[in-house]
Amino acid sequence: MKRARVAFEGAIHHAGEADGKLRLADGRLLEETDVVWLPPVQPRTVFALGLNYADHAKELAFKAPETPLVFLKGPNTIVGHRARTRRPADVAFMHYECELAVVIGRTARDVPKERALEVVAGYTVANDYAVRDYLENYYRPNLRVKNRDGCTPLGPWLVDAADVPDPMDLTLRTLVNCRVTQEGHTRDMIFDVPTLIAYLSSFMTLSPGDVILTGTPEGLVDVRPGDEVVTEIEGIGRLVNTIAGT
Amino acid sequence: MDTTVTRPPVSGLVYGTILNDHPSLERMGEALSQPPYGKPPQAPVLYIKPYNTHVGTGSTVRLPRGADRVDLGATLGVVIGAPAARLNEADALDAVAGYTVVLDLSLPSASVYRPPVREKCFDGACPMGSEVMARAAVPDPSALTVRTIVNGAEVALRRLSDLVRPVPRLLADVTEFMTLNPGDVLLAGVALDLPQAGPGDRVAVEIAGVGRLEITLEGDAR
Numbered sequence: 001m002k003r004a005r006v007a008f009e010g011a012i013h014h015a016g017e018a019d020g021k022l023r024l025a026d027g028r029l030l031e032e033t034d035v036v037w038l039p040p041v042q043p044r045t046v047f048a049l050g051l052n053y054a055d056h057a058k059e060l061a062f063k064a065p066e067t068p069l070v071f072l073k074g075p076n077t078i079v080g081h082r083a084r085t086r087r088p089a090d091v092a093f094m095h096y097e098c099e100l101a102v103v104i105g106r107t108a109r110d111v112p113k114e115r116a117l118e119v120v121a122g123y124t125v126a127n128d129y130a131v132r133d134y135l136e137n138y139y140r141p142n143l144r145v146k147n148r149d150g151c152t153p154l155g156p157w158l159v160d161a162a163d164v165p166d167p168m169d170l171t172l173r174t175l176v177n178c179r180v181t182q183e184g185h186t187r188d189m190i191f192d193v194p195t196l197i198a199y200l201s202s203f204m205t206l207s208p209g210d211v212i213l214t215g216t217p218e219g220l221v222d223v224r225p226g227d228e229v230v231t232e233i234e235g236i237g238r239l240v241n242t243i244a245g246t
Numbered sequence: 247m248d249t250t251v252t253r254p255p256v257s258g259l260v261y262g263t264i265l266n267d268h269p270s271l272e273r274m275g276e277a278l279s280q281p282p283y284g285k286p287p288q289a290p291v292l293y294i295k296p297y298n299t300h301v302g303t304g305s306t307v308r309l310p311r312g313a314d315r316v317d318l319g320a321t322l323g324v325v326i327g328a329p330a331a332r333l334n335e336a337d338a339l340d341a342v343a344g345y346t347v348v349l350d351l352s353l354p355s356a357s358v359y360r361p362p363v364r365e366k367c368f369d370g371a372c373p374m375g376s377e378v379m380a381r382a383a384v385p386d387p388s389a390l391t392v393r394t395i396v397n398g399a400e401v402a403l404r405r406l407s408d409l410v411r412p413v414p415r416l417l418a419d420v421t422e423f424m425t426l427n428p429g430d431v432l433l434a435g436v437a438l439d440l441p442q443a444g445p446g447d448r449v450a451v452e453i454a455g456v457g458r459l460e461i462t463l464e465g466d467a468r
Contacts, residue, residue, distance in 0.1 A: 045296040047363075071361040072294040074259050076425045109369075134423075137283045138265065138291040139361045147292075148423045149331070203310050203368045205298045 002157040002237075003122075005042075005080075006035035017157070032156075037081035040124050040158035041103050044209040046073040047200060048099075048128055050141055052215025053188050068191045068199055071141060073213075076149050081156035081237075084244040086149075087225055091133040094223055094243075097216035098174045098231035100167065100186055101126040102193055103158060104210040108201045116197035119206065120161045125239040126213045127153040127174075127231040153231075153241040154211070164235060167193050172216075175230040176223060184217025186233075252302030254374035255346070256325055258430035260295035262350055262366070263416065264358060266435030267408040273438055282359045290411060290419050293362055295350065299372035303459035307351065307370035311466045314444050319350030319436035320394040320451040322387060322406060324413055325378045330426040338417035343428070345384050347375035347392075347457045349449065350436045358438075374431070375457040384455060387413045387434065394441055395450040401441035409435055 004015045006022065008030065015022045015035075022030045050069040051062050079085065087094050105121025129151040134144040164170075167186060174182035186192075191199065196212055223229055225245040232238040265271060265287050271278070278286040301307065309316060327343025350372060353365040384390070388409060394402040406412075411419060413434055417426075426432060443449050445465035452458045 045298065067364075069360060070363040072296060072363065072367070074261070074294060074424065076427070134289065136287055136289065136291075138287050138358055139293055140359060141361075142289065143261075143292040143294075144289045144423050149425050203364055204296075205369050207298070 001160045001163065004040055004155070004157050005038040007038060008035045012038065037156055039078050039080045039154040040156065041209055041211065043075060043078055043211040044207055046078070046211045046213065048073055048146065048213040049191070049196065049215035052190050053184060053217040054190055055184070055188065055218040064190050068196060070200070071146065073147050073152060077147050077152040079150045079153050081153065082240050083150065083153055084242045085129055085151055085153065086244050086246055087223070088131060089246045091131050093132040095130055095132065095220040096174055096223060096229050096231060097128040097130065097220065098172045098182055098233070099126040099128050099213045099216050100170060100172065100233055100236070101154060102167070102212040102214060104206045105161070105208055107208065108197065108206040111198055111201045113194040113198040116194035117161065119197060121208065122158045122160045123164050123167060123236050124155055124158050125231055125233050125237045127229065127239055127241055128213050128216065153239055155237065155239055157237045159236050170236065171234040173232050174219065176221065176227055181221050182217065182219030184219070188217060189214060251305045251370070254300050254302040255376065255378055256300070256374060256429055256431050258326070258427055260300065260323070260348070260372055260431040260433065261420070262293045262295055262433040263290050263435045264438065265291045266410050266416065267437050268410060269408055270438040271410065290416060291358070292420065293366060295372040296367055298369050299367055301370045301373050303373065303376045303461065305370060305373060306462045306464055307373065308464050308466055309445060310353065310368045313353055314465070315354060315442045316444070316463065317352040317354050317440040317442055318394050318402070318449060319352055319440055320392050320402065320404070321348055321350060321436050322390060322392065322434040322453060322456065323348035323374060323431040324417070324434060326426045326428055326430045326432065328428060330417065330421045333418050333421045335414045335418040338414040339381060341417065342381045344378040344380045345387065345456045346378050346431070347451050347453050347459045348431070348433055349373045349451050349459060349461065350433065354442065373459055373461045375459045377457050379456045390453050390455060393452045395452065396441065396443050396447050404437060406434060
């Protein structure tokens with residue numbers, strides 16, 4: 001099942017999908033463009049992975065990390081499907097990152113890898129923008145690069161884990177103004193989803209609503225005001241975002 | 247040992263800051279200009295203490311497996327009271343509800359190159375005071391003194407006059423790119439040269455005019 005949270009006529013609704021339309025809990029059928037899409041979950045702790053695809057690590061001239069390169073994000077950065085994300089006026093390089101987002105459904109501590117997928121509620125798509133002009137080598141990637149207001153679109157749907165038989169067998173793509181600029185496959189993750197859940201839960205308690213953004217493959221290009229950026233993952237969703245000026 | 251955990255009076259995320267005090271910058275010295283850092287920090291150096299780290303005074307905090315020492319990063323927590331975006335230094339304190347005592351527990355690490363998630367995000371790694379002292383009762387946060395006490399003996403005394411970015415300036419520079427919300431906490435700055443403690447130790451932090459917290463550390467017997 002697919003679940004969305006949307007704002008429509010002054011209220012927040014839970015919605016599902018029916019015949020290519022949105023179906024509100026009260027039965028009303030709406031077009032995708034009739035509503036304001038909210039993030040499908042209100043995230044608690046948001047984890048993100050750096051350099052988790054071998055090709056991307058190579059693209060950035062890094063050797064692959066030996067332990068997961070994890071950083072955290074605040075709720076200020078999360079926005080829904082069809083939102084606009086602002087590009088600062090004075091920067092030269094702002095890029096998208098198409099990522100599989102894993103939503104935790106159960107409290108989890110010391111979960112073995114073999115059972116890790118049991119604590120997953122579902123999956124969605126994230127676009128983890130970075131403004132590279134602000135990169136500094138202290139707690140890198142630093143928050144000014146990765147934790148800017150509205151710079152992490154999430155959605156459109158939360159897809160139940162039961163409907164995703166193998167999260168490590170999904171194709172990811174990004175299209176900028178309808179042109180494919182990034183393509184990859186989740187099988188190429190250096191640390192796969194079960195490994196990440198086992199790693200994080202080995203030193204901290206994961207809770208329902210925690211979200212893990214699992215990293216991005218190669219193929220990053222600069223995006224400019226007016227660009228439409230579509231990050232999509234096979235079977236999970238197609239997340240649309242538009243770059244705005246300040 | 248009984249494991250006791252209390253809840254602190256804050257509801258949001260805790261954002262920490264390092265390299266915001268002159269002694270820490272002096273301690274790093276030339277290293278700031280060498281690999282992997284390259285040049286001294288320009289923007290505030292921030293990290294996040296997520297919800298699983300938040301505990302209240304009186305709690306027992308279990309150290310991660312294999313850890314026998316933790317750094318005691320005692321500091322002032324600035325509790326946000328109003329949506330804080332693009333604040334000006336001159337009136338930044340208007341967004342502050344008040345202040346609380348915070349102990350940023352961290353596994354010792356010589357490097358500040360990568361985000362300190364394993365080091366700083368274990369369960370219970372962010373004890374906080376039981377009260378928020380109203381902003382009006384604290385005329386100048388830079389005039390405060392932070393004391394760290396282990397088993398009754400003072401092991402560190404820090405004056406917040408050492409801040410590179412005093413609280414209003416820090417608020418302005420952070421909210422330039424990220425909004426802080428009511429209930430969030432911004433730490434005034436955690437020093438690099440810190441006392442340590444281990445299982446069995448009672449650790450207290452006192453800031454005269456703000457409050458006090460006390461916790462007990464235990465090892466992981468599993």
